[in-house]
Amino acid sequence: xxxxxxxxxxxxxxxxxxxxxDTYTLEDIRHQRTIANGLNEKNWAQFAELGWLALPIxxxxxxxxCGLEDVVVLSTALGRGLAVEPYxxxxxxxGHIVGALADEDARNALLGQVATGAARIALAHGxxxxxxxxxxxxxTQAVPSGNGFALTGRxxxxxxxxxxxxxxxxxxxxxxxxxLFLAPRDASGIxxxxxxxxxxxxxxxxxxxxxxxxxxxLIASGSAAETLLSEASDRAAIALMAQAVGAMExxxxxxxxxxxxxxxxxxxxxxxxxxxxxxxxxxxxxxQARSMVYYxxxxxxxxxxxxxxxxxxxxxxxxxxxxxxxxSGIQLHGGYGVTDEYIVSHYYRRLLAxxxxxxxxxxxxxxxxxxxxxxxxx
Amino acid sequence: xxxxxxxxxxxxxxxxxxxxRDNLPEDMKARQMAxxxxxxxxxxxxxxxxxxxxxxxxxxxxxxxxxxxxxxAMKSFVFEDELYKGFxxxxxxxxxxxxxxxxxxxxxxxQKDHFLPLMRHGDVSWAQGFSEPxxxxxxxxxxxxxxxxxxxxxxxxxxxxxxxxxxxxxGFFLVKTDTTCKPQLGMSFLLVxxxxxxxxxxxxxxxxxxEHHLCEVFLENVEVPAGxxxxxxxxxxxxxxxxxEGERTGSSxxxxxxxxxxxxxxxxxxxxxxxNPIAQDPAFRARLAAIQAELTALEWSVLRVLAxxxxxxxxxxxxSVLKVxxxxxxxxxxxxxxxxxxxKSLRVYSVHDLLSDAGTLWPDHVVNRTNMALLTRAATIFGxxxxxxxxxIAKAAFGL
Numbered sequence: 001x002x003x004x005x006x007x008x009x010x011x012x013x014x015x016x017x018x019x020x021x022d023t024y025t026l027e028d029i030r031h032q033r034t035i036a037n038g039l040n041e042k043n044w045a046q047f048a049e050l051g052w053l054a055l056p057i058x059x060x061x062x063x064x065x066c067g068l069e070d071v072v073v074l075s076t077a078l079g080r081g082l083a084v085e086p087y088x089x090x091x092x093x094x095g096h097i098v099g100a101l102a103d104e105d106a107r108n109a110l111l112g113q114v115a116t117g118a119a120r121i122a123l124a125h126g127x128x129x130x131x132x133x134x135x136x137x138x139x140t141q142a143v144p145s146g147n148g149f150a151l152t153g154r155x156x157x158x159x160x161x162x163x164x165x166x167x168x169x170x171x172x173x174x175x176x177x178x179x180l181f182l183a184p185r186d187a188s189g190i191x192x193x194x195x196x197x198x199x200x201x202x203x204x205x206x207x208x209x210x211x212x213x214x215x216x217x218l219i220a221s222g223s224a225a226e227t228l229l230s231e232a233s234d235r236a237a238i239a240l241m242a243q244a245v246g247a248m249e250x251x252x253x254x255x256x257x258x259x260x261x262x263x264x265x266x267x268x269x270x271x272x273x274x275x276x277x278x279x280x281x282x283x284x285x286x287x288q289a290r291s292m293v294y295y296x297x298x299x300x301x302x303x304x305x306x307x308x309x310x311x312x313x314x315x316x317x318x319x320x321x322x323x324x325x326x327x328s329g330i331q332l333h334g335g336y337g338v339t340d341e342y343i344v345s346h347y348y349r350r351l352l353a354x355x356x357x358x359x360x361x362x363x364x365x366x367x368x369x370x371x372x373x374x375x376x377x378x
Numbered sequence: 379x380x381x382x383x384x385x386x387x388x389x390x391x392x393x394x395x396x397x398x399r400d401n402l403p404e405d406m407k408a409r410q411m412a413x414x415x416x417x418x419x420x421x422x423x424x425x426x427x428x429x430x431x432x433x434x435x436x437x438x439x440x441x442x443x444x445x446x447x448x449x450x451a452m453k454s455f456v457f458e459d460e461l462y463k464g465f466x467x468x469x470x471x472x473x474x475x476x477x478x479x480x481x482x483x484x485x486x487x488x489q490k491d492h493f494l495p496l497m498r499h500g501d502v503s504w505a506q507g508f509s510e511p512x513x514x515x516x517x518x519x520x521x522x523x524x525x526x527x528x529x530x531x532x533x534x535x536x537x538x539x540x541x542x543x544x545x546x547x548x549g550f551f552l553v554k555t556d557t558t559c560k561p562q563l564g565m566s567f568l569l570v571x572x573x574x575x576x577x578x579x580x581x582x583x584x585x586x587x588x589e590h591h592l593c594e595v596f597l598e599n600v601e602v603p604a605g606x607x608x609x610x611x612x613x614x615x616x617x618x619x620x621x622x623e624g625e626r627t628g629s630s631x632x633x634x635x636x637x638x639x640x641x642x643x644x645x646x647x648x649x650x651x652x653x654n655p656i657a658q659d660p661a662f663r664a665r666l667a668a669i670q671a672e673l674t675a676l677e678w679s680v681l682r683v684l685a686x687x688x689x690x691x692x693x694x695x696x697x698s699v700l701k702v703x704x705x706x707x708x709x710x711x712x713x714x715x716x717x718x719x720x721x722k723s724l725r726v727y728s729v730h731d732l733l734s735d736a737g738t739l740w741p742d743h744v745v746n747r748t749n750m751a752l753l754t755r756a757a758t759i760f761g762x763x764x765x766x767x768x769x770x771i772a773k774a775a776f777g778l
Contacts, residue, residue, distance in 0.1 A: 256778065287679060288703060294381060295675070297381065316667065373663060
């Protein structure tokens, strides 16, 4: 076991740290919500230029062929910077699912576009009346039509859809199993209601009315599709947990800085042990959260059951840590903590989103308990 | 960055497991299963040490030339993990990590020649005399003094929380040899034969109303040969700090926590609520899942320290995290064990009761759970109280 960064990872982290320091100032972060589709084009171009979008993309598709551990290293920096670019949707989720496209030319072309920043992908899976995609068979239907399928249904809270060029749609096939389809975002028959999220990202509800796709758009079906979706979700969860760790570390640092400067009763409030112990609690939680990201990462190639259990345990712990850190950060800042003008409130909002995406604490507590108590081999 | 364990460790794990299965006496195992304490009886500790010594594993963490095994940190982790899993008596922390290293690193040739073989063969037990009635977290304030008179030190004072002092052969005491300088510069380490005249040991009745291993040691004109001084006079504080820094992960009690978590999960499958196993109750499931997540984080934080991660904030803060969360988990797990058995937690058992002594109508797993939970209240107190750990973290991580 080696928890230290490789030279390449250290370089990645250093270059990310530099860009984040220059490009993600409080003003930039406050500006984010004014961007209608949620995408800061200038930042996205920088991501592409620095090779970040190519990181886990296979080399024969023009990517760098790196592992998820490298994405995790980068993600800690993105999290610290409160970057809400559609990195996980496009590169981690999109990259993984599109990687299963049977047509090699089409697959490499799209992945190549992901690597250059030309393509952005959003996953349209959730539907009304459920949470975290837990509603069983998709209501969205894929009906054979022409040489392909017609997709009809409603998809809710499609993260990063407003800026996406492509969407991956889960739908129920004729035989009752699930299929995953690739469609251009501007395909005819798709309408949307788009909105901002609490952390400055953007999402859409998509209404699909007989959206025509050809046979090659079906990426996977049946158990292969379920497996692919589960893998992609777990990878996304890991990358987002790494962002959460970065955000917690950032929140801790600004909070410590603040209580060293803020004076009351004739001294910096950081001299008070009550506040020092709050900071110690924030540190302990953050440290444990980082351990759980490594733990989840270490189970990426385990059996599906073990991988899911590991991701769930990590989501429980990281989510709980995110809540403690972000809530304490505001408390330490006093009244300023609830203003938009101090970055701690932005950390709070981002950490709220990171706790909820791809399953919140309660969701993963239940999934972990199933693993602990209900597995036949337990 | 990679997270694979050396594949050879799996074979080693199985070797240790087989050794425990074949060599741990059934009655000893039964006592550990029932009590499950982080301590065990003097007799079991000595008997198990002898068994390990025969295999060459008794002082595994020592340097090879002194009888140690030369294992790296990960192999040692697997070793202790398997011993706990198999309900072997806990190893002597004093021998492995405290007085053993003090003597082989700092002791005189005479001290080494006398004590190291005894420890290697499991033939000596120790009492650690640090804390005093007026010196808990603030160890620098200790007052027990040793005055050099001719070729002897004369010790006067009082120690407390001295585990096992009533049965120990020897003690290693932190005492004041110079009261004129800064407190940290006037301390020394002395080895004391516990049979020396002037020593009175009183056992302290504990919260579980039962037998106890915590002691008070009264020292009145106790004469100790000057040759029993460890290293140099006045360096005791430095030596003590060095020892504590060398042992970075023990305070997590990770192996104990893992074993007691397994016990907890088994209890959840056996105990009934409304006629169904508690393992099916949503509230308990959620509670135990949250504990499981914390336990996993603790284990991986231990592994990060053992694998020598270069922390930007220094290893002291990372070690204090282990102490804070490790002790909180000891609470969480034992509290949940008590809550799982409901009102059955109220029956008093002796620490000598075995699982088979539960009572005609009582399930085995209730024996001693409450005893353990009561004794475990000390987890966030000894070895540097939780609040002291938080002070350390605030300073080390944030410069507060």
